[in-house]
Amino acid sequence: MRIFLFIAAAFILLFPVQAQKAKPKGVYETATNILYREGKLTDYMRERCRLDVYYPKHIKIFSTVVWFHGGGLKAGNRQVPKELREKGIAVVAVNYRLHPKVKSPAYIEDAAAAVAWTFRNIEKYGGSAKRIYVSGHSAGGYLTSMVGLDKRWLAAHQIDANDIAGLVPFSGHTITHFTVRKERGIDGKQPIIDSMAPLFHVRKDAPPLLLITGDRELEMLGRYEENAYLWRMMQVVKHPDTKIMELDGHNHGQIADPAHALLLRFIKRVGKSINEPKPE
DSSP states (O other): OHHHHHHHHHHHHHHHHHHHHSOOOOOEEEEEEEEOOOSSOOHHHHHHSEEEEEEESSOSSEEEEEEEOOSTTTSOOOOOOGGGTTSSSEEEEEOOOOTTTSOTTHHHHHHHHHHHHHHHHGGGGTEEEEEEEEEEETHHHHHHHHHHHOTHHHHTTTOOGGGSSEEEEESOOSSSOHHHHHHTTOOTTSOOOSTTSGGGGOOTTSOOEEEEEEOTTTSSTTHHHHHHHHHHHHHHTTOSSEEEEEETTOOGGGSHHHHHHHHHHHHHHHHTTOOOOOOO
């Protein structure tokens, strides 16, 4: 009995010391509803071309994910995925204009403007322009690949797409998006590869690329196969860092949660190769 009481007393005395040694939780803030487009804007652009910046206050030179929501280019709203919160990174959550109020390439123009805004402004929040990653689910994955592979969209903002640290599309089209095909009167089951297809812009010097899809038997029509084709063609042009991951047992809508863990792992891996001075 005395031994038990001694152990219990020791535990009580030790616990506050251990609690004091525990690292305090980081502080995160969110800057909301920022207009990322400039110049002559329509009312709809002023409404939709907005973003939020979720960022850590206790970290300097942090990595940032520009995140595009899904919705077939026809629906959806920006949000910071819960799986990316309090992970030591910033998330720039972006809204963009939607069909049928606009048509292609308005979606990509907005996505590029949001990425360019991030390059020009993230250091004001403590981040690094060398550590900007672009990602998104479904339609957001399509926008990710288009902005990162077709260099003309960011070039319009005097940004080199190769300065993106990495691209991580979740189950995005790599052929021309079905909504873009619909705008042209083309059936959704008719695959098209033209300048509005990420596959059209395969190149050796692109940023590191991680393609994530759901189970090929559960995914949207052909979604795994077209991503596998992009992976193969990137190998053909000898791109040094393209990988594809198929999440077995997950359908199109289910992959986002587990895919975020893969995104974070990708950021950690790629980040090790980025050289920049340490903060003072």
